Amino acid sequence: MKQEIIKRQRYIDQVKKSLDTEFIKVITGVRRSGKSYLLRMIKDLILEQGVSDSQIIFMNFENPEFFTINTYEKLYDYLKEQISSTEKLYFLFDEIQEVEGWQKLINGLRVAYDCDIYITGSNASLLSGELATYLTGRYIEIKMHPLSFREFLEFKGANTSSGPRFVKEYLEFGGFPSVVPQNDDALKADVLSGIYNSILLKDVTQRAHVKEPEILERVANYLLDNIGQLVSTNKIANTIRSTGRKISNSTVESYLSLLEDSFLFYKATRYDIRGKERLKNQAKYYTVDLGFIMSQLRKINSNRGARVENLVYLELRRRGYDVFVGKYDSKEIDFVASKFDQTLYIQVTDRLPETSTRETDNLLHLPTGHKKIVITNSWDDVGMIEGIEIIHLNDFLLQGDV
Template identity: 60%
Template sequence: MHFKKLENTDPARHLSEYLEYDGFPSVVLQTNSQLKRDVLSGIYNSILLRVVAGRATIKNTEVLERIALYLLSNTGQLISINKIANTLRSSDLKVSNNTIENYLELLHNAFLFYKVPRFDIREKEYLRGQGKYYVVDLGFIRSQLQRKNINHGSKIENLVFLELLSRGYEVFVGKYNDKEIDFVAQKYTDVKYIQVTDHIPENSTRESDNFLHLPTGYQKIIITNNWDDVGNIDGIPVIHIIDFLTK
């Protein structure tokens, strides 16, 4: 991330641009939005079709492309092989679970998507099955999906995930009883519990409620994209995404 170098720039504008197009130099240098999306599409298709499909000698790439689009459309959502299979079957694409699993692994190994496993905080064990996927470059979301199909909060969550990785954290999706914690971030003995939201709805306590019964002694943070949310909820600091990125 480059936000720490932007003391004399407009961080809000830069954040908006970054969420839309991310930071490939060949994209940033383009002079208009359509050119930026065209370059991003070229990079995305090169990775997907040349690197992923090429290495695995996949001749019919339709299923691979549809799975990748599914991951982009469901950024930050719990994803299972069965969910993907049912979505493909609803479009008359009958694909085995083994094929889907193999393609997900190919997308992960090509560093197009990161797979984030679930971790049971109480039992201290990884959970098999569902996990979350985050794309390596936020610009791929905008270049491949129509704006109406893009969840802005999911892009904020994706950005926080990428920033945590860049800071050297190992990241999991947390589960504690029936509550979900967006991120459990660990670096040696430094452990953080993090909830991410585009904004906190009025009178909503979801973000803080999910923290209520977590083990004490570790930092708990709510990250928002709304300046009006910044402050403190039940003793838990609520910080703006820009402050998170720059401090």
């Protein structure tokens, strides 16, 4: 049975705001998060505006049809042969980083033609280097993620009132669009493992010419096994050295950057709330999809508190917040989330401990003037404690904003 096509309206709405503007639309995100699907939806959206198919050039550079078009010169020659319309053109390029020197051509197309350009890529370096130089102030980034919990429910054919019975599954298997419709847990794990390995191979090892991929994998697995823990380059290097492998701190630092660039992990740096400055020592790393913890570490229902923390981090990023790990004197605040002039102080827990008030106490000591909340995975905790709102994870994930 063919699955019903479900639009990811959040991203379509972002695209609509910039349709037919001079800005190049750059869609970034982890592999298999739905960028190609979004690009096809953009094509449909353009056609709905009355644009003819001859004005649209759609190319996926991971399609064998275009394997030989691997330099900007070859791409330009191909485009000149394809362009038949004298009207406005629409260029949609999927996984453009497969074309050597593509940055120069994208800027050239913008100058040479009356056109609207959309590109996707699975690496954060897409927006660094030459492209940033050529297109400063001339592009809009659309950051794509695996399914939000609301989208997850939509893919399941469930309404939001059914959310509570799906939270556990979402924490365990994550939100990749190709994983969610599957009913067999073993198949889900296999699909997740395939995505993970593809990211490590194509977006990290091959792209950066990593000479010791098994060490890279150990660094990635260390991060998966230490979600929600403060880690340092030295701590990771010492852990790997303890197994008899040689690795320098600088190599670990390089691998961490590569894993971030592939969107496999996000780095949350520490922020001194009192001193109002970012701290360079130690950080926390969160994975782009919780299913990887299960598929790679084969740990079922392990450290659920860390998974809940990871999920809250991802949702805050999805909503456009800059997210830091807070430090206030000797106390740690799980998240300091900032967007424009709004700041949130957030504690996250699987459930509030009966013998400790640490989660709320840490927030009570913070300066007034900003919203303070605790997000819990236990319905028994929901309510107010000394003016601090305690909300359930399900409600946090489904509400529009905090």
